[in-house]
Amino acid sequence: MGKKFVIAALILTGVYYYWRGEVTVVSVDIGADFPLQLDRPLSISSEPFQQVLNGDRRTYVFQDYRIQPLASFQLQARVLGVARYRFGREAVLSPVDLALGWGPMADVTALESIDISQSGRFYYWRVQEFPIPRRDIETNSANMHVIPANEEVKAALFDVEEGQVVLIHGYLVRIDADDGWRWRSSLTRKDTGYNACELVLAEKLRIL
Numbered sequence: 001m002g003k004k005f006v007i008a009a010l011i012l013t014g015v016y017y018y019w020r021g022e023v024t025v026v027s028v029d030i031g032a033d034f035p036l037q038l039d040r041p042l043s044i045s046s047e048p049f050q051q052v053l054n055g056d057r058r059t060y061v062f063q064d065y066r067i068q069p070l071a072s073f074q075l076q077a078r079v080l081g082v083a084r085y086r087f088g089r090e091a092v093l094s095p096v097d098l099a100l101g102w103g104p105m106a107d108v109t110a111l112e113s114i115d116i117s118q119s120g121r122f123y124y125w126r127v128q129e130f131p132i133p134r135r136d137i138e139t140n141s142a143n144m145h146v147i148p149a150n151e152e153v154k155a156a157l158f159d160v161e162e163g164q165v166v167l168i169h170g171y172l173v174r175i176d177a178d179d180g181w182r183w184r185s186s187l188t189r190k191d192t193g194y195n196a197c198e199l200v201l202a203e204k205l206r207i208l
Contacts, residue, residue, distance in 0.1 A: 044106045044165055047140070047189060048075035050172060064178060065093065067147075069171035071187060073200060076208070078106040079164045080141060083118035090121065090183065093175065094145040094199070096157050098166070099123040104132045105140040106165075118143065121197070139189055144198040146205070147173070156205045169204040 042049070050071045059068045081099035085091040099118055104110055113131040117124045123143030130137075148154035149170065160166060172185040185199035 042074055042076040042167065044076045044078060044102055046076075047102055048073060048077070050074070050187070052187070053171075063092070066176045067201065068174045068176075069201065070174055070185060071172045072170075073172045073198070074169050075100070075102065076165065076167050077102040078108075078111075079160055079162050079166055080105070080111070080116045081118045081123060082160055082162055083121075084158075085121070089177075089181065090145070093183075094147045096146050096160070097121060097123070097143055097197075098146055098160060099141065099143050100166070101141040103140040104136045107132075121145065123197075138192050142186075142189060142196070142198055144200050145183075147199070147201045148205075149201050149203045153202050153205045156207060157202070160205075160207060165208040167204070167206040167208055168200065168202050170200050170202040173199055173201045175199070 050073045052071045053069055059066050061067075077100035079098055080101045083097040083099075085095060085097070097118060099116060101111070110131040113127060113129065114137065115126040117126075121143070123141070125137060125141070127137075146157055146168075148157050172187060174182070174184040176182050183199055184195075186196050
């Protein structure tokens, strides 16, 4: 009986620290070579800002993965949902997905009429009546796979809760593995469905 109790306690301790973000999850820690322009004014009412990286784009190696920034990326948005993942190779890189909304999808009055959920690395919404046009929902919200670029971002990422407003600076990236596995970010907010999620290497994440 005592041995079973100890084993159970160890399991619960491991689960607790996992959800606190203190084990298993590691930060990529590659951001120093890509200084960001942080002086651009951002607003929750405006769409995310991105700038495609031209010319020589350095590829970074993290464990068995090659990470290539495709565009700089900045946004201020309301958190519509938080989903944590612990299984699969994606979870090694991105332990948390944030469903984010800006513009009309940051309006708390409109959000009261929109049922939002996340599962399997996707974000879903459902309405009985549209509080705003359908296309406004589709183009002013997105599910974002967040890769913490350093320990500070990792700690902040695990503190994010639904309803908060967050500020994120980083890069939209493509990731390749030697066995042919690939994970690539969408580069537009206008798409929907499969491959429409953003894959964000976050160098800065602040809860406002």
